Amino acid sequence: MWVVPTIPPALYLMLSGILFTIGVIGALTRRNAIVVFMCIELMLNAVNLTFVTLSHFLQSMDGVLFAFFVIAVAAAEAAVGLAIFVMIYRSRETINLDEINILKW
């Protein structure tokens, strides 16, 4: 009898690592503030996938709740971050990260 193996957790973790790395590359190379923000959301989402995967394969509930808290924090971050972008655009007419460098010494 030929039995197909179930999906191993390593594949889920690899997928999550690949998504996280794509997010890191985007956040490092793009200069539009909103695209960088979207890449950060992508990284948070990849971390959520890791949490839920380990929670499933260790048969525990803690990872799922951590993913829930991460989603709540991401929602708060989206509200405040996008308000900051609108404010910066109003005063400086750009959201290019190379030109917004007043916090740099």
Added chain:
Amino acid sequence: MAENIGIIFQWLIFLGMAFFSIVASLLLVTRKNPIHSALFLVLNFLCVAVLFLLLQSQFIAIIQVVVYAGAIAMLIVFVIMLLDLEKELRAGLKIIYSKVIGGFLALLFLLGILYSVVAKSPTGKTGSYTPEKMTANVKAVGEVLLTQYLFPFEIISILLVAAIIGAVILSKKRT
């Protein structure tokens, strides 16, 4: 034989969703127009929501669709439409030295992650939430959330109120 067919379907769904989520995130990073990036972000969120369903976490999958793909992506699209980014679109993507170095370091980081995943399988004490118990997923999440994790839950509500007030104050016109 029936179990085999179910597991083959799980493999097909997993491989398809993994492929589409990676393609969507690559397109997110490379598109010039931020609106296209936002729509590929929504596609990526939906693919990951299907993966959550495959991992038997229905609650997180629904929350992912409602909060991430619904609320946050809608907010991003709204802000992109509020801002006039025509000039920055025309500037395009410039490849400069520091970006190449950053991408190279990120690829090294990926190698580190893949090595740590392959080298050692996840070990630890398994809990009491077996797959049979997880079919009533929302009930289980609610029970743990309102007993063991009650204090973080309240802190999250305070954080959300603070974020709402902060967003209102930030976007108010200076008088």
